[in-house]
Amino acid sequence: MVNELITNAAKYAYQGQSGGKIWVTVARMGDDDVSVSVRDEGAGLPADFDLRKPKGFGMRVVGFLAQQLKGSLAVRVRDPGTEFLVTIPRHV
Numbered sequence: 417m418v419n420e421l422i423t424n425a426a427k428y429a430y431q432g433q434s435g436g437k438i439w440v441t442v443a444r445m446g447d448d449d450v451s452v453s454v455r456d457e458g459a460g461l462p463a464d465f466d467l468r469k470p471k472g473f474g475m476r477v478v479g480f481l482a483q484q485l486k487g488s489l490a491v492r493v494r495d496p497g498t499e500f501l502v503t504i505p506r507h508v
């Protein structure tokens with residue numbers, strides 16, 4: 417999941433720029449969950465981006481993997497940039 421999300425940030429967030437930052441954060445969320453966040457401060461998502469109807473294969477796989485772990489996938493619009501947040505229960 418992290419590999420795909422970092423690859424996406426590298427491909428789409430900083431187009432036309434020489435580089436940019438990508439943050440990967442793993443954190444405990446309360447007693448039961450772990451969150452994995454991949455965030456950039458790039459161009460932001462296309463207007464028609466819909467997490468529920470992924471167009472690309474990559475986001476589809478990330479969604480399936482989150483499901484398989486009984487977790488969830490969310491996207492947050494940052495200003496600037498985008499954050500993808502995977503939340504996974506620690507004990508499946």
Ligand SMILES: Nc1ncnc2c1ncn2[C@@H]1O[C@H](COP(=O)(O)OP(=O)(O)OP(=O)(O)O)[C@@H](O)[C@H]1O
Pocket residue numbers: 424425427428429456458459460461462465470471472473474475476498
């Ligand atoms: N971090 C991001 N910043 C801006 N746009 C993004 C970002 N991540 C994804 N996108 C947009 O979401 C679209 C769907 O991503 P997805 O990974 O599903 O497909 P893809 O990367 O185009 O192809 P694939 O992953 O199958 O090689 C991308 O084409 C891109 O437009």
Ligand SMILES: [Mg+2]
Pocket residue numbers: 420423424472473474475
């Ligand atoms: Mg992709």
